[in-house]
Amino acid sequence: MGSKVKGANEGVVGILPLARPTFDVGFAEERLEAMLAVLDRVGWQIAGPRSLLFDAEATRAAIADLQARQPAHILILQVTFTDAAMTSEAAKAFDQALSIWAIPEPRKGGRLRLNSFCGLNLAAHALGLVGRDFGYLYADPAAPDIDDNLAELLSGRRRALPIATRAATGDDPRGVAAARSLKGVRIARIGRHPDGFDTCAYDPGRIADLADVHVDELELAAMFDGGRGADAAEVAALRATASGRLAKLDAVDQEQLDRSLRLKLALDGIRRAGGYDAFAIRCWPETFTEYGGAVCGPVAMLGEAKTPCACEADVYGALSSLLLQRVADAPAFLTDLVDLDGEDDTGVVWHCGQAPLSMADPDFAAEATIHTNRKMPLLYQFPLKPGRVTFFRISQARGETVAVIGGGEMLKRPMAFTGTSGVVRFDTPAKDMLDRVMGAALEHHMALAYGDHRDALGAAAKTLGIPVLDL
Structure with a gap:
């Protein structure tokens, strides 16, 4: 997925952990720690912030730091719902391969504490509008196959591929x-x-x-x-x-x-x-x-x-x-x-x-x-x-x-x-x-x-x- 970028550091994954403070911040921090533990365990060199990015100023600063590091892959950690503005800015800032990892939460009848999937959805739509290739993963960091799934994501085997339409039919x-x-x-x-x-x-x-x-x-x-x-x-x-x-x-x-x-x-x-x-x-x-x-x-x-x-x-x-x-x-x-x-x-x-x-x-x-x-x-x-x-x-x-x-x-x-x-x-x-x-x-x-x-x-x-x- 994506072409190699001249000067990019092979094996380095640049992360942007996105979140909003109107969701359950404590739970989001726990989920981020679990995501980072998986990334550390499987041996990738991680660049970028290891705490939640709640606003545009902090996210832009993180993007600038990553531009200096030139990682081979940009991984957006969609920890809670966010709009697509910062994902769009990251897509413009990097020619490197870009992926998004969002996470489920338990269906317990309480508040929607993260709403991570919806953030992934908005990001995917924004990237699709500008024709930006991207990969995606929606998986719990505790899932038994998470290591393999992340390997597929970061090797380009979980890309978003356009879906064919068909001619409309019917006379109802x-x-x-x-x-x-x-x-x-x-x-x-x-x-x-x-x-x-x-x-x-x-x-x-x-x-x-x-x-x-x-x-x-x-x-x-x-x-x-x-x-x-x-x-x-x-x-x-x-x-x-x-x-x-x-x-x-x-x-x-x-x-x-x-x-x-x-x-x-x-x-x-x-x-x-x-x-x-x-x-x-x-x-x-x-x-x-x-x-x-x-x-x-x-x-x-x-x-x-x-x-x-x-x-x-x-x-x-x-x-x-x-x-x-x-x-x-x-x-x-x-x-x-x-x-x-x-x-x-x-x-x-x-x-x-x-x-x-x-x-x-x-x-x-x-x-x-x-x-x-x-x-x-x-x-x-x-x-x-x-x-x-x-x-x-x-x-x-x-x-x-x-x-x-x-x-x-x-x-x-x-x-x-x-x-x-x-x-x-x-x-x-x-x-x-x-x-x-x-x-x-x-x-x-x-x-x-x-x-x-x-x-x-x-x-x-x-x-x-x-x-x-x-x-």
Whole structure:
């Protein structure tokens, strides 16, 4: 993998251990120590910092130090979730072979302590967009075959290889009608996507050419001001409705809950005034740091009412959810893939707490909770109900517009992580799913709906004139 770089020190691996302080720092430090112990044990000469890099300044300094050392291979240790900004800078700084090692965490029903897989996902997408060759590994440092897996990674035998697409086929009338119904759709993007989230970027002209979709770019102030000015009686009525549907509503901070519920009313007002069909919302950090309440619960409420909302200002995520919703005639949930377990042959789909309530496992009392990193309500909490599910994304991965279509069975399992999550057995084996997601360099958001809608989505893709990438 990669060509030899003149002056590079053979046998030297340069490491960049990336992390964010909003995750479980103590656990991340433990996991980093385990990763370093493996690298030391197998005998590679390691250059670079042996502590977590939490910010751009520290990471840039580490990159500069490694440039002086000229290692033969750059290994990014994706210890927790991070955006792709520093991975992109490393890719530009080095011509050497580049790899990423991310690590799983136990599915114990608690907070997503690392979210390492999602960081790998964002990094892969960013590298795919610029055509940068890279290797990847998603493995526990305690796995019995970790030495062999790392040897394969650093010798170039675990590369991300592009995945072939196919021509879209089918004439299912649901898919044809749903695709045609996108003409004239209006999406409100509220705030811009976070830095380093290339997965959520969009080109207004390109999305208009695809389906005659119009996007209005609004400021976060429109939502915040609408929330602050919401009618107190309407807020009280919304709280009463939520109280009848969610346990533990009284257990969260009530002032923050009030501010959160007001965002639902603000979004209702924006939707009516602009005639919007969907939202793409910058959901953090300003909703917490400037406004003082989460938009996640309101997003779940709107999704249940069939106004899909994509977090992190993901415009294509909003469009994907809207198309899937219209095909399924049911709510859609824009979710992250946060784990793949080859031995169990399952994955976990999750988002912090914004799945529509109709997706809750009926044997679990859906409850109110707080954001695990930002510690504010309102978020929903429950495991997803068992049943057949379909995944869909209008993707811009590797610079091409394709329809990503997949299916699976949501299993009846205990809650994997706090918020709204589900354990799914994809139609594709989990080990192969990892290779497909990395090889295609997909975005980290996928729309999910219950039922099998793959044929109808194929017809929708054909109507839109885009190829299909099968998950």
